[in-house]
Amino acid sequence: MKKYIILSAVALGMSLASCDEVLDRPQLNTPTDDSFWKSESDVRLYANGFYTTYFIGYNSGWTATYTPVRGLTFADDFSTTGQQANFTSQAPSSLSSTTGTGTLTQTAGQTWDFSMVRKANIMIDRIDSRMNGVLSEEAFNHWKSVGEFFKAFEYTLLVTSFGDVPYFEHEVSSTDFDELYKDRDSREFVMGKVYDLCKDIMANMRENDGSNTLNRYVAAGFISRWMLFEGTWQKYHKGNTELANKYLQFAVEAGDYVINSGKYAIQTAMPDLFGSYDLSTNKECLLYRKYSDSQAVRHCIASYCNGKEAPPATVNLAFLKSIICNDGKPYKTSTVEDADSFKLGKLAVTRDPRFEACFSDKANINSGTRIYGRKFIDRYAWTRPAGDTNPLYESVTNVNDAPVMRYGEVLLNWIEAKAELGNVSQDDIDKSINALRARPLDATAIEKGVKQTAPMVLAEIDASFDPDRDADVDPLIWEIRRERRLELVFEYSRLVDIRRWKKLDYMDNNKNPDTMLGPWIDFNEELTTSLTAGSTQVQKPDGTVVTYDGENAADMVGFYIPLNIKPRSAFSERSYLYPVGTTQIAQYISKGNELGKDYHLTQTPGWE
16 A cells, blocks of 8 residues: 555656646646745646546546446446446455556545545645745635645545545655554544545635636535535434534535525536536536547547447436426326336426436437436437437547536535435525426427426425335435435436445345336337347336247337346445455555564454
């Protein structure tokens, strides 16, 4: 592990940039530490080196880390053909940025790598030691808070993956072995430090530092995310009401700061938001990543929404059943005509319009579940002539912009934190849930007959509102979670959410068989030429499985069963956190023996 801590400031990527949009800036040559830290421009350039690590958007090229569609589909909402992806079953031999990809998949957190902590500490320490008298007091406070923001970001990711982690207050000397090889600090200690950093950020970061750059509003959006995560983790995993309330209250305060500014609004139809080639004036985006063909900054995420490419995982029947009908009720209690139908064409006009905006209303053979997601592409991509091979929608040539922090998430973080604190009014619901439900529809949706969902009425959300509600979840919190599930589908949050709610058992395919089914398909009406004897299967409502035998096409009507689907292997409570590598543990012991000291790295609980 320690090779990631003791790297020099230069090796840790003082990544600099050169043009107006920092999220698509090409790299410049890296300066040396001694010649740097002479001006505010130097500090800004150093800070820009964090952007493509933390404000990833759709990443770049074929890189899938932390990306929707390709990198964030390990959760109960998503299924594949064959056996479902498994949780790790034993501690890995090593765990680093190059060997720990399972950590990212199974936690949406971080590998056991502290190089970015060191990079943030270098920024904070250099500002403290070299920039007094160089920067104005305002600039000094701002830039220190920027370093603190990225340190808080990295530690939140580390805690998300591992729980307890060592906390490094300052840059650590390569010869300070006692500090380099110290054991983990408790997550309560670490997140307490993150809390303090965030308080400083909210007090000192600039409200405006230029177009599409980190500012206090952007930071507040992320802080609402981080504080909601830790608050609900403390509530559902630790039973610590005092700490839970501390973090949840801060999540509310951060959300208040963004909401009360009046700077942001839900004013854009979803296809126009995620398929946009220019988010610079979009009032939903607190921060976005700019892509540009001329600057060779491109991605591949839209290609996996073009209807032709086969995405690695797609949503399942369990997700479909969670979507609210457009009368604002779950399908079992809705009075909307055909509310009990799970044919994609019916879902498009009976459910919340975000379904039609994010998914094709026709079964698609290129999807393992036959439900094809199209959230991250514009409408034209689905209506263009068959011979149109516009590179904007193909391969790794996509250049639509990526929302990085959007107002819709802030609203959901805020209302969930308020609900967890037991302090929600109808006005709060109107500002958040109902603002999202009032999102504009584009002309295509209106022409199809898609309707906005009725506003939520707080007084109606009682124990009988959804018969499928988990008995241990408050009815209002259940409905807020439902709203989050749909609004943020394919974005970063679903795995993070079910982990913090202590609901990882939703991913147990045996307990939740709807996670291994697709929509209702009548193969006499659609995908008729895709029937394959011996492999195409549907499941009837009574659980009967029908396999196509070449002659029974008339009976091929039911919930689609993905090809060769099998449940994931059993997993347990220990899967809420990831183990550290046995090599890292051995390194501690070896270094301690070398120095005649007792160095040890504690394994994650449950993985000893």
